[in-house]
Amino acid sequence: MPGGILVIDDDRALCDLLHEDLQQRGHRVWTALKAGQARELLDQHSIDIVLTDLNMPEMNGIDFCAELHQRRPDLPVIIMTAFGSLETAIAALRAGAYDFVTKPVDLDLLSISLDRGLQHRHLQETVRRLQDQVRRQQPDDDLLGESPPMVKLKQQISRIAGLDTSVLLAGESGTGKELVARSLHRQSQRSGGAFVALNCAALPENLLESELFGHVRGAFTDAREARKGLFVEASGGTLLLDEIAELPLSLQPKLLRVLEDHRVRPLGGSSEITCDVRVIAASHRNLGEAVAAGLFRSDLFYRLNVIQLELPPLRRRGDDILLLAMKFIQQLSRRFGKSVVGLAQPAAACLLAYSWPGNVRELRNTIERAVALTLHDTITVDDLPDSVRHPGDSAPLPLSLHDGQTIIPLEEMEQRYIQQVLEQLDGNRTLAARMLGVDRKTLYRKLKET
CATH class of the missing domain: 3.40.50.300 (P-loop containing nucleotide triphosphate hydrolases)
Structure with a gap:
């Protein structure tokens, strides 16, 4: 998923390396050597995610992350450091960081982390937009959907x-x-x-x-x-x-x-x-x-x-899944007398990754259960049933084990299954990797083997 990335590091050579690599991957990239310059770029440009070093002049990366989290809580921040201790990682996450990577930077692993952060931001924006759309919905508009x-x-x-x-x-x-x-x-x-x-x-x-x-x-x-x-x-x-x-x-x-x-x-x-x-x-x-x-x-x-x-089946309708979920949350919150107002981003990702064999009826039942059981004002992953959180654990293989009388090799079966999951998710590799239980780098490798 391409996006606008701000890289902050006092090492100009590393900034240049990351700028070139990330641009080749389709992103828009800005670089800053210190926090003050980064603030100016954030005010001037459309930034979707921040990648910052831990040790910088003026302000360290954790303090900058905490400041940015107060100003822009919707903006994911990934912190880089050569000191990959558990204490540093915990401090970064407490400051609101989305992820934590160690130096020397593995460019492929960094790309995966950035893609996840951009997907996280995209889902947050989508959830907010769909919440607004549900609030603006006309009383007689039963057929929700923009897909x-x-x-x-x-x-x-x-x-x-x-x-x-x-x-x-x-x-x-x-x-x-x-x-x-x-x-x-x-x-x-x-x-x-x-x-x-x-x-x-x-x-x-x-x-x-x-x-x-x-x-x-x-x-x-x-x-x-x-x-x-x-x-x-x-x-x-x-x-x-x-x-x-x-x-x-x-x-x-x-x-x-x-x-x-x-x-x-x-x-x-x-x-x-x-x-x-x-x-x-x-x-x-x-x-x-x-x-x-x-x-x-x-x-x-x-x-x-x-x-x-x-x-169309629900699995072909993309973000309509979240739009319908918002509508059901609104309806069922009133019915149960609760103040549930939306979906947490990880829960939204689970809903998008699931194939919904029971379509809209199954989605409504899932949201009804979640609204009834949740202890929060947003639906979290823990409020969803196991079948939605871990679809691979219970879902049967949607493929025949053989073509006629010829047994299919395991590698071919795996490739067919991956392709079918990608088809159900409209080619979204991030969600496909989540559904398959692998990271994106592993998924890319398996796709290249075809």
């Missing part, structure tokens, strides 16, 4: 919301299909009508038919009075049929007929009722594969799949 997949999804919603046609929402479980359906309804000409949602997997077949189409009195044993079905209740509005792949085959022709004719016959009834409903269907299963397997009617699939929206 490219979410920007694309919102644009698609805006384009099709006014089209009075069926929509199929596809994507993994927990990605927010009902929120998308509500957004489509709210932006449509049907927004004044009812929005009704039904999970097709939640009811047995006999109750599902009655729930959808209604029944007349005496239609079955417990039908003591007539009841309108959801198609009639949602008339003039929108009906979401969630987990549509679980709809029994016997009910699929009846649903198709309602979609085609806009008329519904209640269970046990002899007459039909006209209904004007926009149907949005959703499923985490691939309906095309269900059709091929004979589990879903092709004619109903084509009727529902006029327009399909693919919802």
